[in-house]
Amino acid sequence: MSVVLLIEDDEALGGQVVDQLEAAGFEVVWWRTGRLIDAADYRDIALVILDLMLPGVAGLEILKHLRRDSEVPVLVLSARQDSRDKVLALRLGADDYVTKPFWPEELIERVRARLRRFVMERSSQVRLGGLLIDGAKREVSIEGVCLELTRVEMDLLLALAHRLGDPVSRRWLLTNVLDPEKEATERTLDVHVSRLRKKLGDGSVIETVWGIGYRLRKGAE
Amino acid sequence: MSVVLLIEDDEALGGQVVDQLEAAGFEVVWWRTGRLIDAADYRDIALVILDLMLPGVAGLEILKHLRRDSEVPVLVLSARQDSRDKVLALRLGADDYVTKPFWPEELIERVRARLRRFVMERSSQVRLGGLLIDGAKREVSIEGVCLELTRVEMDLLLALAHRLGDPVSRRWLLTNVLDPEKEATERTLDVHVSRLRKKLGDGSVIETVWGIGYRLRKGAE
């Protein structure tokens, strides 16, 4: 669920990027050619890195097709300094844009930033009864009173809010909310959930889905 | 009132920078050659980006001339790693210094940072209980009594006042309030915050946002 899809035809550059990404702990799938992506394919994909200069299907076509039925973040690579492509790409829904040449480290950093915030990017506000969750400002208030949440608690809540009403697996939370490098224990997650529940009060908005994970109750109040 | 003047003779680099700036929402005027600027010219200019390596009038001359009768922020570009130019430029009144090659994003960030500060210095006053912060005059008074703040302390407070109520990251403060070239330690920032707090008295207007940075408390009193 935390796979990065790289679409890049240049063998040397692609290999380098894959190495860097894997060294940084990401799972990578590398397509040497551009082709349209089916809905079935990107179920497990957390982020797409797309080179615009591809033989065959044009990069922008892929982007457009992707955006038609998915919210997956897309990071666009391009050799053109020209800003027309960039404006076009961003308008078509790209989340970030990197021009070649770039430092691999820079790319990695951007990928990391995207994935960290993947959860909160698109759903800025969620209201549940007296509970207000603001993903953009990273603020949570209950009956208007601001809550003091730690970073992990905040990410956890945002992850659940993003999939409001649907269960989020413990596995996903472990690798995406907790430090992905640390490979933390399941118990750690328990503790964070516990503390978050306590801070959120009796309303018990966070339900346990036995054997799966957790879910934020949509049916309000 | 938010025009950026770019003085840069290199066609490729200049075009790229203009693209980036415009993509970031700035209005740009691009001069390919260095010439002295009249008072009438920079009435609408919010910031100048000046390449030091110019044919014709030397970059430093322009800078000196500019400073003689204007306060407009100047951001200097230069290919020389050499620090003599840098020292000279900063002493002549440059507000920032970027050595080539640079990432366009970096430049944009610095421009944005400068303009934020510029704008804020004009949007004059912020009042917080007995505390009065005047950005234009760079004066801070508490219950009518003027405080003696050093340059760094003042910039720090103004930066926080500008984002009143929202946290400002340590990272941003480090590169924009402290000398951007010095790559100062985090501890340095601690010290400045500490002293500023002491001067501001018990009211503890400056809150620390753990793992993020600092925030000026908006909730009055």
Next chain:
DNA sequence: CGAAACCTTAAGGAACCCTGAAGGGGCGGC
């Protein structure tokens, strides 16, 4: 009822932050 999954509390330890004191550079006065 037993095993597996989950909850809670408490206690380390790591990351982060505060502050007093000392070091060093720039600038004006002599």
Next chain:
DNA sequence: GCCGCCCCTTCAGGGTTCCTTAAGGTTTCG
């Protein structure tokens, strides 16, 4: 130039907040 002052920075110690681990209890399911 030499000295002193002010300011910025660094150092060192101790403090706080947060994340994780450990351990024992509770719930769920077959």
